[in-house]
Amino acid sequence: MYQRIRTMIKGKASAQVIPPHVNRSAPPKTDNQAHILRSVESCYRLAEQQLNRSFPRPEVNFKLRGKSAGTAHLQLNKLRFNATLLEENAAEFVAQVVPHEICHLLAYQLYGRVKPHGKEWQSLMIKLYQLRPSTTHNLDISSVEGKTYGYRCDCGPVNLSVRRHNKILRQQTQYRCRRCSQTLTLAG
Numbered sequence: 693m694y695q696r697i698r699t700m701i702k703g704k705a706s707a708q709v710i711p712p713h714v715n716r717s718a719p720p721k722t723d724n725q726a727h728i729l730r731s732v733e734s735c736y737r738l739a740e741q742q743l744n745r746s747f748p749r750p751e752v753n754f755k756l757r758g759k760s761a762g763t764a765h766l767q768l769n770k771l772r773f774n775a776t777l778l779e780e781n782a783a784e785f786v787a788q789v790v791p792h793e794i795c796h797l798l799a800y801q802l803y804g805r806v807k808p809h810g811k812e813w814q815s816l817m818i819k820l821y822q823l824r825p826s827t828t829h830n831l832d833i834s835s836v837e838g839k840t841y842g843y844r845c846d847c848g849p850v851n852l853s854v855r856r857h858n859k860i861l862r863q864q865t866q867y868r869c870r871r872c873s874q875t876l877t878l879a880g
């Protein structure tokens with residue numbers, strides 16, 4: 693008897709079981725990140741109450757870059773949020789982004805591989821969180837959009853990317869307006 697129990701504990705199968713309430717997430721670095729972790733937990737509790745079953749908690753981190761607010765990794769049961777966008781759009785994250793991404797994980801747990809924003813995901817958004825299942829968000833993404841430099845020609849102002857601006861500074865190239873064929877110059 694003792695032997696069998698020991699084998700089970702050491703066995704690979706039992707090591708892979710993740711208890712539903714164990715938090716595998718990294719410690720939050722800001723108040724907003726702490727708020728998101730609490731909001732993930734309360735979304736899960738709401739889902740569990742309404743669906744009358746438990747769900748394993750996802751690993752959460754804030755390492756997502758670029759223009760996306762969040763992503764859900766279905767098989768890893770993991771959520772990644774954009775730390776920069778979170779700091780500028782905290783309310784929108786709690787109201788929309790967190791439940792949106794959680795519904796992806798829940799849909800996978802409940803139905804397996806289904807369309808990302810298909811009827812299963814949509815009905816979870818409505819039923820669990822009373823949200824319009826919208827696939828777009830109203831975040832201010834100006835800070836993660838590529839910075840631009842103001843140039844001009846006779847036609848008016850033109851924005852150039854940092855990459856183009858640096859090429860001009862290094863005197864590797866010049867850019868010409870297609871319409872007036874004037875060389876673009878840095879606007880003063």
Ligand SMILES: [Zn+2]
Binds near residue numbers: 792793796808809827
């Ligand atoms: Zn989505």
Ligand SMILES: [Zn+2]
Binds near residue numbers: 871874
């Ligand atoms: Zn021009």
